[in-house]
Amino acid sequence: MGLENKLFHGKTLAILTGGGDTPALNSSIESIRNRAALLGYKVFGIRQGWKGLLGDGDIIDLTNQPYDAWYGGTALRSSRTNPFPTKKNPESRVPQILKNLERYKIDVLVTIGGDDTNGAAKKLYETEGIPVIGFPKTIDNDLRTRTMHRYVGSQIEAVVCPGFPSAAKGLVELMTRLRTTAESHSRILVAEIMGRDAGWLTGSAVFGGVEMALIPEVEMTKERKEFFFERVKEMYMRSAKKSMIIAVSEGVRWYDETTGKVDVVYASSEVDEYGHPRFGGISGVIASEISKRIGIDARAQITGYYARAGECRNYDRRLTMTLADKVADLLIREDYGKMPVLSKIVKYQELEEFNTGAIDMGDIGNKSLPEVYYDVENFRFTDLYVDFLSHILDKPKVITFDYDFPVVIPE
Ligand code: F6P
Numbered sequence: 336m337g338l339e340n341k342l343f344h345g346k347t348l349a350i351l352t353g354g355g356d357t358p359a360l361n362s363s364i365e366s367i368r369n370r371a372a373l374l375g376y377k378v379f380g381i382r383q384g385w386k387g388l389l390g391d392g393d394i395i396d397l398t399n400q401p402y403d404a405w406y407g408g409t410a411l412r413s414s415r416t417n418p419f420p421t422k423k424n425p426e427s428r429v430p431q432i433l434k435n436l437e438r439y440k441i442d443v444l445v446t447i448g449g450d451d452t453n454g455a456a457k458k459l460y461e462t463e464g465i466p467v468i469g470f471p472k473t474i475d476n477d478l479r480t481r482t483m484h485r486y487v488g489s490q491i492e493a494v495v496c497p498g499f500p501s502a503a504k505g506l507v508e509l510m511t512r513l514r515t516t517a518e519s520h521s522r523i524l525v526a527e528i529m530g531r532d533a534g535w536l537t538g539s540a541v542f543g544g545v546e547m548a549l550i551p552e553v554e555m556t557k558e559r560k561e562f563f564f565e566r567v568k569e570m571y572m573r574s575a576k577k578s579m580i581i582a583v584s585e586g587v588r589w590y591d592e593t594t595g596k597v598d599v600v601y602a603s604s605e606v607d608e609y610g611h612p613r614f615g616g617i618s619g620v621i622a623s624e625i626s627k628r629i630g631i632d633a634r635a636q637i638t639g640y641y642a643r644a645g646e647c648r649n650y651d652r653r654l655t656m657t658l659a660d661k662v663a664d665l666l667i668r669e670d671y672g673k674m675p676v677l678s679k680i681v682k683y684q685e686l687e688e689f690n691t692g693a694i695d696m697g698d699i700g701n702k703s704l705p706e707v708y709y710d711v712e713n714f715r716f717t718d719l720y721v722d723f724l725s726h727i728l729d730k731p732k733v734i735t736f737d738y739d740f741p742v743v744i745p746e
Contacts, residue, residue, distance in 0.1 A: 341375025342667065348376040349394070349441040353384035353452030354415060356643055357474050357498025358407035358505075359651035363447050365404035366659035367470065368397050371445075374666060379441065384452065386416040389428055392435040404652065407501070407645045409447075417608035418455050424608055433463060442466065443671070445662065449473040449496075450701055451609040453674060457696035460672045468665055469674035469696050470658065474502035474643050476535035479702040480676040481694055484723050493723055494535065494702050495677045497658065500650035500727045502529075502642035503539030509641055510543025510580060511733060517578040523571060523625055523633040524580045527618035529642055531611070532586045534704040536642060538716045540582035542724060544733040546570055547579070547714040549621075551586035552703050554597050560590050560624075566714060568629045575737070581714075583621060585614040615639075650727050653686040660688040672696050680726045 338344055348371045352360050368378045380395045381387035387394060395411075402410070418428045436444070443466045446456040453469035460467045471478050476499035484493040506528065517524045526545070530536040534550025541548065547570060549555065555563065571579055590597045602615030618635035625633040647655075654677070661675030670693070678692040708720035 344375040346376050346442045347440055348443045349379040349381050350445045351381035351384050352409040352411045352413045353448040356408045356413055357472050358501035358645055358647045359497040359655050360409035361406050362404040362647045362652050362655040363470055363497055365402040366656045367445055367662055370659050370663040372398055380411045383412045384414040384416050385418045386414040388432045388435045394439050405647050415607040421608050445470055447472050449478050453699050466671040468662055471496045472498045474498045475530045475533055477533035477701050479700050482677045483679045486719050486722050491705050493680055497651055497655050501648040504648045504728055506539050506642050507543040510540045510545055513580055517580055518576045521577040523631055525618040525622040525635050526582050527585050527637045528582055530584050534584050537582050537584040538720050541716045542728055545580040545582040547581045549583040549587045550709055551584045553711055554588045555590055556597055557590045564628050571631055583618055587617050650683050657686045661691040682726050
Protein backbone atom coordinates (compact mmCIF):
# COMPACT_ATOMS: atom_id res chain seq x y z
CA MET A 336 0.00 0.00 0.00
CA GLY A 337 1.42 3.38 -0.98
CA LEU A 338 2.00 5.92 1.76
CA GLU A 339 -0.62 8.20 0.27
CA ASN A 340 -3.27 5.53 0.88
CA LYS A 341 -2.68 5.52 4.60
CA LEU A 342 -5.49 6.85 6.73
CA PHE A 343 -3.72 9.93 8.01
CA HIS A 344 -1.33 10.60 5.14
CA GLY A 345 -0.51 14.32 5.04
CA LYS A 346 -1.25 14.83 8.73
CA THR A 347 1.25 15.53 11.50
CA LEU A 348 1.19 14.31 15.07
CA ALA A 349 3.56 15.80 17.63
CA ILE A 350 4.65 14.33 20.95
CA LEU A 351 5.97 16.15 24.01
CA THR A 352 7.11 15.06 27.46
CA GLY A 353 6.60 17.31 30.49
CA GLY A 354 7.45 17.12 34.20
CA GLY A 355 9.94 14.81 35.91
CA ASP A 356 11.49 12.13 33.72
CA THR A 357 10.79 8.41 34.17
CA PRO A 358 12.51 5.28 32.83
CA ALA A 359 9.49 4.63 30.57
CA LEU A 360 9.35 7.88 28.60
CA ASN A 361 11.42 6.82 25.60
CA SER A 362 9.43 3.61 25.45
CA SER A 363 6.20 5.65 25.40
CA ILE A 364 7.51 7.98 22.69
CA GLU A 365 8.73 5.11 20.52
CA SER A 366 5.49 3.14 20.92
CA ILE A 367 3.28 6.10 20.06
CA ARG A 368 5.56 7.13 17.18
CA ASN A 369 5.47 3.61 15.67
CA ARG A 370 1.69 3.38 15.73
CA ALA A 371 1.10 6.92 14.51
CA ALA A 372 3.59 6.42 11.66
CA LEU A 373 1.81 3.20 10.66
CA LEU A 374 -1.41 5.17 10.40
CA GLY A 375 0.34 7.57 8.02
CA TYR A 376 1.17 10.48 10.32
CA LYS A 377 4.39 12.38 10.09
CA VAL A 378 5.60 12.32 13.70
CA PHE A 379 7.33 15.26 15.30
CA GLY A 380 8.92 15.57 18.72
CA ILE A 381 8.56 18.81 20.65
CA ARG A 382 11.62 19.40 22.79
CA GLN A 383 11.47 20.29 26.50
CA GLY A 384 7.74 19.96 26.97
CA TRP A 385 5.60 23.03 26.38
CA LYS A 386 8.79 25.09 26.19
CA GLY A 387 9.45 23.65 22.71
CA LEU A 388 6.31 25.39 21.44
CA LEU A 389 7.41 28.83 22.61
CA GLY A 390 9.33 31.41 20.59
CA ASP A 391 10.46 29.94 17.29
CA GLY A 392 9.70 26.44 18.47
CA ASP A 393 12.08 23.51 19.01
CA ILE A 394 10.78 20.62 16.94
CA ILE A 395 12.43 17.48 15.56
CA ASP A 396 11.26 14.86 13.08
CA LEU A 397 10.95 11.38 14.61
CA THR A 398 9.04 9.68 11.79
CA ASN A 399 11.69 7.34 10.42
CA GLN A 400 14.41 7.67 12.99
CA PRO A 401 15.97 4.77 14.91
CA TYR A 402 14.83 4.99 18.51
CA ASP A 403 16.01 3.16 21.66
CA ALA A 404 12.89 2.49 23.71
CA TRP A 405 14.76 0.82 26.58
CA TYR A 406 16.99 3.77 27.36
CA GLY A 407 15.55 5.67 30.34
CA GLY A 408 14.69 9.34 30.50
CA THR A 409 13.40 11.23 27.49
CA ALA A 410 15.24 11.98 24.25
CA LEU A 411 12.78 14.85 23.83
CA ARG A 412 13.97 16.35 27.13
CA SER A 413 11.50 17.77 29.59
CA SER A 414 10.57 20.91 31.47
CA ARG A 415 7.97 22.08 33.94
CA THR A 416 6.87 24.95 31.67
CA ASN A 417 3.23 25.91 32.12
CA PRO A 418 1.52 27.48 29.08
CA PHE A 419 -1.07 29.19 31.26
CA PRO A 420 -0.54 32.22 33.50
CA THR A 421 0.75 31.38 36.96
CA LYS A 422 1.91 33.32 40.00
CA LYS A 423 5.50 32.69 38.95
CA ASN A 424 4.87 33.68 35.36
CA PRO A 425 1.70 35.77 34.93
CA GLU A 426 2.02 35.97 31.14
CA SER A 427 -0.05 33.52 29.06
CA ARG A 428 2.03 31.59 26.54
CA VAL A 429 -1.02 30.13 24.83
CA PRO A 430 -0.83 32.53 21.83
CA GLN A 431 2.78 31.44 21.16
CA ILE A 432 1.74 27.80 21.38
CA LEU A 433 -1.17 28.27 18.99
CA LYS A 434 1.09 30.13 16.57
CA ASN A 435 3.67 27.32 16.54
CA LEU A 436 1.08 24.57 16.19
CA GLU A 437 0.00 26.38 13.05
CA ARG A 438 3.51 27.18 11.76
CA TYR A 439 4.64 23.55 12.11
CA LYS A 440 1.26 22.32 10.82
CA ILE A 441 0.68 20.07 13.82
CA ASP A 442 -2.72 18.40 13.62
CA VAL A 443 -2.71 16.31 16.78
CA LEU A 444 -0.76 16.68 20.00
CA VAL A 445 0.12 13.78 22.33
CA THR A 446 1.23 15.02 25.73
CA ILE A 447 3.08 12.52 27.89
CA GLY A 448 2.91 13.76 31.45
CA GLY A 449 1.30 13.78 34.83
CA ASP A 450 -1.45 15.92 36.19
CA ASP A 451 0.28 19.20 35.30
CA THR A 452 1.21 18.55 31.66
CA ASN A 453 -2.01 16.74 30.84
CA GLY A 454 -4.05 19.29 32.79
CA ALA A 455 -2.63 22.04 30.57
CA ALA A 456 -3.31 19.91 27.46
CA LYS A 457 -6.88 19.41 28.58
CA LYS A 458 -7.32 23.18 28.96
CA LEU A 459 -5.96 23.74 25.44
CA TYR A 460 -8.39 21.16 24.13
CA GLU A 461 -11.33 22.73 25.95
CA THR A 462 -10.54 26.39 25.39
CA GLU A 463 -8.84 26.33 21.99
CA GLY A 464 -10.17 23.11 20.45
CA ILE A 465 -6.67 21.68 19.93
CA PRO A 466 -6.93 17.91 19.27
CA VAL A 467 -4.97 16.37 22.14
CA ILE A 468 -4.47 12.92 23.57
CA GLY A 469 -2.92 12.65 27.02
CA PHE A 470 -0.57 9.81 27.92
CA PRO A 471 0.09 9.00 31.58
CA LYS A 472 3.51 9.02 33.25
CA THR A 473 4.87 9.47 36.73
CA ILE A 474 7.07 7.51 39.08
CA ASP A 475 4.85 8.87 41.88
CA ASN A 476 1.93 6.78 40.53
CA ASP A 477 -0.49 9.41 41.81
CA LEU A 478 -2.23 10.28 38.53
CA ARG A 479 -5.81 9.00 38.52
CA THR A 480 -6.08 6.15 36.00
CA ARG A 481 -9.19 4.43 37.40
CA THR A 482 -7.43 1.08 37.33
CA MET A 483 -9.48 -1.41 39.31
CA HIS A 484 -7.90 -3.87 41.69
CA ARG A 485 -10.01 -6.84 42.70
CA TYR A 486 -9.03 -8.52 45.92
CA VAL A 487 -11.01 -11.20 47.73
CA GLY A 488 -14.40 -9.86 46.81
CA SER A 489 -13.53 -6.17 47.14
CA GLN A 490 -12.83 -3.61 44.43
CA ILE A 491 -10.26 -0.89 45.02
CA GLU A 492 -9.62 2.05 42.76
CA ALA A 493 -5.87 1.81 42.16
CA VAL A 494 -3.44 3.54 39.80
CA VAL A 495 -0.90 2.27 37.30
CA CYS A 496 1.19 4.89 35.55
CA PRO A 497 4.05 4.14 33.17
CA GLY A 498 7.27 4.92 35.01
CA PHE A 499 6.11 3.57 38.35
CA PRO A 500 6.84 -0.11 37.57
CA SER A 501 10.49 0.62 36.63
CA ALA A 502 11.00 2.99 39.56
CA ALA A 503 9.47 0.45 41.96
CA LYS A 504 11.72 -2.32 40.67
CA GLY A 505 14.80 -0.16 41.09
CA LEU A 506 13.83 0.71 44.65
CA VAL A 507 13.30 -2.91 45.58
CA GLU A 508 16.84 -3.64 44.42
CA LEU A 509 18.24 -0.69 46.34
CA MET A 510 16.47 -1.60 49.58
CA THR A 511 17.78 -5.15 49.34
CA ARG A 512 21.33 -3.83 48.99
CA LEU A 513 21.05 -1.35 51.87
CA ARG A 514 20.24 -4.18 54.23
CA THR A 515 23.80 -5.53 54.31
CA THR A 516 25.15 -2.17 55.48
CA ALA A 517 22.38 -1.73 58.06
CA GLU A 518 23.18 -5.20 59.43
CA SER A 519 26.94 -4.72 59.46
CA HIS A 520 26.64 -1.62 61.64
CA SER A 521 23.55 -2.61 63.68
CA ARG A 522 21.93 0.55 62.39
CA ILE A 523 18.55 1.83 61.51
CA LEU A 524 18.52 3.22 57.99
CA VAL A 525 15.86 5.77 57.16
CA ALA A 526 15.41 5.66 53.39
CA GLU A 527 13.67 8.71 51.90
CA ILE A 528 11.69 7.99 48.75
CA MET A 529 10.25 10.34 46.14
CA GLY A 530 6.53 10.47 45.43
CA ARG A 531 5.52 14.00 46.35
CA ASP A 532 2.19 13.84 48.28
CA ALA A 533 1.50 10.15 47.79
CA GLY A 534 2.90 6.95 49.28
CA TRP A 535 2.56 4.64 46.25
CA LEU A 536 6.27 4.49 45.49
CA THR A 537 7.31 4.15 49.13
CA GLY A 538 5.15 1.02 49.22
CA SER A 539 7.38 -0.67 46.67
CA ALA A 540 10.20 -0.68 49.24
CA VAL A 541 8.18 -3.32 51.07
CA PHE A 542 9.26 -5.84 48.43
CA GLY A 543 12.83 -4.95 49.36
CA GLY A 544 12.11 -6.10 52.91
CA VAL A 545 11.75 -2.79 54.78
CA GLU A 546 10.27 -3.24 58.24
CA MET A 547 8.34 0.02 58.59
CA ALA A 548 7.10 2.83 56.35
CA LEU A 549 5.76 6.37 56.71
CA ILE A 550 3.58 7.94 54.03
CA PRO A 551 2.36 11.50 53.32
CA GLU A 552 -1.28 10.48 53.62
CA VAL A 553 -0.94 9.88 57.38
CA GLU A 554 0.25 12.89 59.39
CA MET A 555 2.92 12.33 62.01
CA THR A 556 1.41 14.38 64.80
CA LYS A 557 3.07 14.82 68.22
CA GLU A 558 1.17 11.82 69.64
CA ARG A 559 1.71 9.64 66.61
CA LYS A 560 5.42 10.35 66.71
CA GLU A 561 5.63 9.08 70.31
CA PHE A 562 3.87 5.91 69.26
CA PHE A 563 6.18 5.58 66.26
CA PHE A 564 9.36 5.83 68.37
CA GLU A 565 8.04 3.14 70.71
CA ARG A 566 7.35 0.83 67.78
CA VAL A 567 10.76 1.51 66.24
CA LYS A 568 12.50 0.54 69.46
CA GLU A 569 10.37 -2.57 69.82
CA MET A 570 10.97 -3.69 66.23
CA TYR A 571 14.71 -3.02 66.45
CA MET A 572 15.11 -4.98 69.70
CA ARG A 573 13.15 -7.86 68.19
CA SER A 574 15.20 -7.94 64.97
CA ALA A 575 17.61 -10.85 64.72
CA LYS A 576 20.50 -8.73 63.50
CA LYS A 577 19.75 -5.57 65.45
CA SER A 578 19.14 -3.51 62.35
CA MET A 579 16.21 -2.29 60.30
CA ILE A 580 15.18 -0.15 57.38
CA ILE A 581 12.38 2.40 57.56
CA ALA A 582 11.09 3.73 54.24
CA VAL A 583 9.76 7.30 54.44
CA SER A 584 8.05 9.29 51.72
CA GLU A 585 9.70 12.62 50.97
CA GLY A 586 6.31 14.25 51.57
CA VAL A 587 5.74 12.93 55.12
CA ARG A 588 4.13 15.54 57.37
CA TRP A 589 6.17 15.57 60.58
CA TYR A 590 5.59 17.36 63.88
CA ASP A 591 8.32 19.90 64.56
CA GLU A 592 8.97 20.47 68.28
CA THR A 593 10.32 23.97 67.78
CA THR A 594 7.48 25.37 65.67
CA GLY A 595 4.75 23.17 67.14
CA LYS A 596 3.53 22.53 63.58
CA VAL A 597 3.09 19.45 61.42
CA ASP A 598 4.69 20.08 58.03
CA VAL A 599 6.72 18.72 55.14
CA VAL A 600 10.49 19.24 55.10
CA TYR A 601 11.31 21.47 52.13
CA ALA A 602 14.55 21.28 50.16
CA SER A 603 13.95 24.77 48.80
CA SER A 604 11.41 27.54 49.15
CA GLU A 605 11.31 27.90 45.34
CA VAL A 606 8.19 26.64 43.57
CA ASP A 607 7.96 25.47 39.96
CA GLU A 608 5.56 26.91 37.36
CA TYR A 609 2.80 24.64 38.60
CA GLY A 610 3.25 25.87 42.16
CA HIS A 611 5.04 22.78 43.52
CA PRO A 612 7.72 23.28 46.15
CA ARG A 613 10.70 20.90 46.31
CA PHE A 614 10.66 18.38 49.17
CA GLY A 615 13.73 16.81 50.71
CA GLY A 616 15.43 16.16 54.01
CA ILE A 617 12.78 14.42 56.12
CA SER A 618 14.96 11.28 56.45
CA GLY A 619 17.70 13.32 58.15
CA VAL A 620 15.22 14.77 60.64
CA ILE A 621 13.75 11.36 61.46
CA ALA A 622 17.14 9.62 61.72
CA SER A 623 18.49 12.23 64.11
CA GLU A 624 15.33 12.14 66.26
CA ILE A 625 15.54 8.33 66.43
CA SER A 626 19.19 8.53 67.56
CA LYS A 627 18.38 11.17 70.16
CA ARG A 628 15.10 9.76 71.46
CA ILE A 629 15.90 6.05 71.60
CA GLY A 630 19.67 6.01 71.47
CA ILE A 631 20.02 3.74 68.44
CA ASP A 632 22.44 4.70 65.69
CA ALA A 633 20.26 5.80 62.76
CA ARG A 634 21.34 7.16 59.38
CA ALA A 635 19.46 8.84 56.56
CA GLN A 636 19.61 7.83 52.89
CA ILE A 637 17.97 10.04 50.31
CA THR A 638 17.24 7.69 47.41
CA GLY A 639 16.24 10.62 45.16
CA TYR A 640 16.76 10.11 41.45
CA TYR A 641 17.73 6.48 41.90
CA ALA A 642 14.10 5.55 41.28
CA ARG A 643 13.66 7.88 38.34
CA ALA A 644 16.90 7.13 36.55
CA GLY A 645 18.05 4.22 34.40
CA GLU A 646 16.58 1.74 31.99
CA CYS A 647 12.96 0.87 31.26
CA ARG A 648 11.96 -2.45 32.83
CA ASN A 649 9.87 -5.18 31.16
CA TYR A 650 6.51 -4.32 32.71
CA ASP A 651 6.80 -0.68 31.68
CA ARG A 652 7.90 -1.61 28.17
CA ARG A 653 4.83 -3.71 27.58
CA LEU A 654 2.55 -1.31 29.45
CA THR A 655 3.59 1.62 27.24
CA MET A 656 3.15 -0.47 24.08
CA THR A 657 -0.30 -1.54 25.26
CA LEU A 658 -1.38 2.01 26.08
CA ALA A 659 0.01 3.16 22.73
CA ASP A 660 -2.27 0.58 21.06
CA LYS A 661 -5.12 2.42 22.74
CA VAL A 662 -3.74 5.72 21.44
CA ALA A 663 -3.92 4.26 17.91
CA ASP A 664 -7.54 3.35 18.57
CA LEU A 665 -8.32 6.90 19.75
CA LEU A 666 -6.53 8.37 16.71
CA ILE A 667 -8.49 6.20 14.30
CA ARG A 668 -11.75 7.29 15.90
CA GLU A 669 -10.52 10.90 16.16
CA ASP A 670 -11.55 10.74 19.78
CA TYR A 671 -9.57 13.53 21.43
CA GLY A 672 -9.42 14.90 24.96
CA LYS A 673 -8.85 11.36 26.28
CA MET A 674 -6.06 9.51 28.08
CA PRO A 675 -5.45 5.74 27.69
CA VAL A 676 -5.33 3.79 30.95
CA LEU A 677 -5.16 0.25 32.20
CA SER A 678 -8.71 -0.55 33.24
CA LYS A 679 -7.73 -3.27 35.72
CA ILE A 680 -4.48 -4.26 37.32
CA VAL A 681 -3.04 -7.20 35.42
CA LYS A 682 0.15 -9.22 35.26
CA TYR A 683 2.72 -8.70 32.51
CA GLN A 684 1.28 -11.43 30.26
CA GLU A 685 -2.15 -9.80 30.28
CA LEU A 686 -1.00 -6.35 29.25
CA GLU A 687 -3.17 -6.25 26.14
CA GLU A 688 -5.36 -3.58 24.60
CA PHE A 689 -8.54 -5.32 25.75
CA ASN A 690 -7.52 -4.52 29.33
CA THR A 691 -7.28 -0.80 28.58
CA GLY A 692 -9.79 2.01 28.49
CA ALA A 693 -9.71 5.75 27.91
CA ILE A 694 -10.67 8.34 30.47
CA ASP A 695 -11.81 11.84 29.81
CA MET A 696 -8.96 14.26 30.39
CA GLY A 697 -11.38 16.27 32.51
CA ASP A 698 -11.27 13.40 35.00
CA ILE A 699 -7.52 13.46 35.38
CA GLY A 700 -6.40 14.43 38.86
CA ASN A 701 -4.30 13.18 41.70
CA LYS A 702 -5.03 9.97 43.51
CA SER A 703 -3.42 9.31 46.83
CA LEU A 704 -2.81 5.87 48.27
CA PRO A 705 -6.09 4.14 49.20
CA GLU A 706 -6.50 3.79 52.96
CA VAL A 707 -6.84 0.02 52.68
CA TYR A 708 -3.27 -0.22 51.39
CA TYR A 709 -1.68 1.09 54.60
CA ASP A 710 -1.81 -0.25 58.14
CA VAL A 711 -1.77 2.88 60.31
CA GLU A 712 -1.33 0.95 63.59
CA ASN A 713 1.74 -0.93 62.45
CA PHE A 714 3.33 1.59 60.08
CA ARG A 715 3.26 -1.00 57.30
CA PHE A 716 1.68 -1.64 53.95
CA THR A 717 -1.15 -4.15 53.98
CA ASP A 718 -1.60 -7.48 52.19
CA LEU A 719 -3.87 -5.65 49.75
CA TYR A 720 -1.04 -3.40 48.66
CA VAL A 721 1.26 -6.41 48.41
CA ASP A 722 -1.31 -8.07 46.16
CA PHE A 723 -1.54 -4.92 44.03
CA LEU A 724 2.24 -4.75 43.66
CA SER A 725 2.64 -8.44 42.94
CA HIS A 726 0.81 -7.90 39.64
CA ILE A 727 3.63 -5.57 38.60
CA LEU A 728 6.71 -7.00 40.28
CA ASP A 729 7.84 -10.54 40.95
CA LYS A 730 7.25 -11.85 44.44
CA PRO A 731 9.91 -10.50 46.79
CA LYS A 732 13.15 -12.42 46.74
CA VAL A 733 14.90 -10.89 49.72
CA ILE A 734 18.30 -12.49 50.11
CA THR A 735 19.16 -13.24 53.71
CA PHE A 736 22.12 -14.78 55.46
CA ASP A 737 20.88 -16.30 58.70
CA TYR A 738 23.91 -16.95 60.82
CA ASP A 739 24.12 -17.87 64.46
CA PHE A 740 27.77 -18.71 65.09
CA PRO A 741 28.71 -20.08 68.51
CA VAL A 742 30.39 -17.52 70.78
CA VAL A 743 33.84 -18.51 71.98
CA ILE A 744 34.36 -18.31 75.77
CA PRO A 745 38.00 -18.41 76.86
CA GLU A 746 38.84 -21.43 79.02
O1 F6P B 1 7.00 13.94 40.20
C1 F6P B 1 8.16 13.19 40.11
C2 F6P B 1 9.18 13.66 41.12
O2 F6P B 1 10.31 12.81 41.01
C3 F6P B 1 8.68 13.70 42.57
O3 F6P B 1 8.68 12.44 43.16
C4 F6P B 1 9.65 14.67 43.17
O4 F6P B 1 9.10 15.32 44.29
C5 F6P B 1 9.87 15.65 42.07
O5 F6P B 1 9.58 14.98 40.86
C6 F6P B 1 11.26 16.22 42.02
O6 F6P B 1 11.35 17.04 40.93
P1 F6P B 1 12.69 17.75 40.43
O7 F6P B 1 13.54 16.68 39.86
O8 F6P B 1 12.24 18.70 39.38
O9 F6P B 1 13.31 18.40 41.61
